[in-house]
Amino acid sequence: MPRARIAAGAALLAVLLLGAMPAQAAVAAPDGDTSGTARAGTQDRHAAAAQTAVRGGDSLYAPGRVCTVSFNATDGTDDYAISPGHCVTGASTWYADPAMTVPVGATAGSSFPGNDYGLIRYTNPDVARPGEINTGTGEPVDITGSASPVVGQSMCHVGRVSGLQCGTVEAVNVSVNYPEGTVNGLFRSTAHSEPGDEGGPAFSGNTALGFIVGSGGGSTFYQPVSEVLAVYGLTLS
Template sequence: MNPHRAGRPSRATSRARLRTAASAVAVLALLLGWFGAAGPAAYAQEPGGTDTGSRTAVQATVVRGGDTLYSDIGTRCVVGFNARNSTAYFGMMAGHCVQGASRWYADAARTVFVGTTAGSSFPGNDYALIRYSNSLVVFAGEVSLGSTGQTRDITAAANPTVGQSVCHVGRTTGYRCGTVTAVNVTVNFPEGSVSGLFRSNICAEPGDMGGPAFSGSLALGLIIGGSGNCTTGGVTYYQPVVEWLSAYGVSIY
């Protein structure tokens, strides 16, 4: 199966550039995200808590699953879920989106530094990990439910099963729910194949890529592509998170 998918976002002058698989007939997945900001004043800092030299006051920033981060090379990618190990916190992202970027910020002006790329895998897989290092930013273990203004607490991860209920959040199409229809799916993209994916009968459209998919409080995967649309119907493909968590030795919280 060769669905269209937006490629890794370009710099500001061409962020909407699509990369298209040869036999695809539908376009899915550009960028998704919201970043939360509320509460008492906080400051942008470099790793290790040192000042940037111009300590810029901002509202206290909260980064959740479904929020957008901005890179040092001008790309923007969505955090699917937050994770942690015994010493640090991390953001889980689509691997193809992260390629070439090393430093990440919570705002488009890149004044609120949050962390650096810790690793990525694409093609074959499509996942990456951002290591957070700004102690003044809150990295919440929940996902934003789009324009509803609500959040969903995510406490663990699970492998999807056919027939399981699943919901995902896309910046374009919002909060939608359906059913897992297939597992261990392979999808071909111009850069190579990505295997071990799962599929749902939920529609998605350009702008939804990277969004979190979950069942209740269980993290299942991240949107990486699909076909169709939400007018005539479609399907969505996801990178599962359990393998990902094991590869990096981190867990959902």
């Protein structure tokens, strides 16, 4: 159902007030020497990675697909990007750019159906992974914690297609049927979304709530992030 798009900057301000890989080895040249063109190519890729940061709301790429990073998290040893399970399942290596020249990490696990979450383990130390959300407005949101959503709570999400959208939580513990099976324990909001927004982070103020896994009937459905953190023993970065 069409819905008037909320101005990105104003919507973000409103919710903020309410929520008051190891280093690459040099590629050998044809004569076995690692200098010259081969080394320069490696250095170029290394430099590109050093300038790359992956935040919540950013895209990662694998052959034949693109997934949105919901939030960055850590187990104290390794860092991970959280994303929908239906998106990361079946892919192994991920990149920060569509041309797939800057490697980021590898799929570390996923659950779908039943749940809808997956993990990508960062393996490239040159790629930064700050604990913030890229809202597309030029004003990132620092995420300081997570919480379970509450009916009536004001919130926003950032979709890869629709951008920053805001609304309220309509329902919790919702089940959605997919061709692959049923996903349980979701929550639903009035915030507008479009196909391709899956994975977009949902938050209230500086608190992470979950991420988009689908939409229908004028509502958007989300996987709560608190469940993902508990299952894998993670905390948000």
